[in-house]
Amino acid sequence: MSKLFSLEGRLVATALLGLVVGTAIPWLLLALGFDPRFSWALGLLLGVLVLISLIRLVLRPLTTTLKALRGGLLNFRDGDFSISLVPPKDRELGEITSLYNDIGEHLRRERAHIYQRELLLDTVIQSSPQALLLVDQSDHIIYSNSSARTLLNRGRPIQGLLLQKLLPNSPKEIARAIEHWENGLFNYTDDNGIHSLHIGNSTFVLNAHRHRLIVLREMTRELTRAEVAVWKKVIRLISHELNNSLAPISSLAHSGKLLTTQPDKAAALEKVFDIIAERCEHLTEFTQGYATFAKLPAPSCEAVDWPQLIGRIAPLQQFTLSGTLPERPGYFDPIQIEQALLNLIKNAREAGSDSKDIELHIATDGLGQRLVIADRGCGMNEKILHQALLPFFSTKAHGVGLGLALCREIVDAHGGHIQLLNRSGGGVQITLWLPWAKQES
Incomplete structure (x- = not known):
């Protein structure tokens, strides 16, 4: 029974009705005495007209629903999911419109959920x-x-x-x-x-x-906190080193005082003085490195010939010169910058880079001078990269952590800045940028 009232059933019934009309009318006209050809032609015409009218009547809900679906899909394309369709009385068309409405409702919920997540993400990013x-x-x-x-x-x-x-x-x-x-x-x-x-x-x-x-x-606050932590560490280090030397010196001094009362103990007394002198020498070497960092003199800038600078560094550390040297002479403290470059090349070699992979590139422009040391060593992770310039921070077992910190102090004293980058393919690139200082006339 449901098949009869479906769209397919109504179309079949309409076709049968048109066929009945197209055949019944000619027989009726023949019975009334009309010409056979006229009767069949008129019957066929009336049958076609009836069939077309009935098909249009039957298909009207379908065309109306299709127009509504077309308008709804155009709204979907434009991002508007707020339109819902009124289900027609036809069961099959009603199922289609209900499915459309369910999809629209699902898309509305999904868009609202995405919008809320985007709003939350934007709030987090903005803050x-x-x-x-x-x-x-x-x-x-x-x-x-x-x-x-x-x-x-x-x-x-x-x-x-x-x-x-x-x-x-x-x-x-x-x-x-x-x-x-x-x-x-x-x-x-x-x-x-x-x-x-x-x-x-x-x-x-x-x-x-x-x-x-x-x-x-x-990173200013993080580096400041890290710097304070490093200073605490170096205070403990200095305290430990001083205690390790002063405690035996005090004990040896007391022993030496007792030996002075025994004339036959001259050899033992001499050994005591030798040990005291050795500990004092160790303390002198230990504190001298820190004193050099703490008492860095102000740079004495002068015009520097680039080939001469390279000639002084090359016999001390092996490296490769990348590119051509600038024609314009540099202007900085040659002793301090030479020391900074030697420290950086030495660090690159100790990081596992071959000497042939350590490159020095020098360039100048209207604003300043760029000296770049690039290597293919082990590189640095993010934590080390953030703390590498701090005084007394070192990843070496017996390092004191003054090399890079001294380089930063030298560059800062010149009014420039230092930059550390990890290279793609491994290694580190360190850039020293120095402004053109005002030359004395």
């Missing part, structure tokens, strides 16, 4: 102390958080700007790091002093387009 920039393949900024706006554009909106137009308004050290796709730790200066930042760059594909994510993390 994050890390500065985030999302840049599309045409270098337009399509997303940023409040920290990025504060750091790079004094709190003004930056979304939609070209990255190249934003960088001139940013601190020059940050602008240089972003422009050169650098990754790692560096310093920058603003009205509140010197700050430490960690920059990270990554790329990913979104909607078939390449995007760049820039993350800038303020």
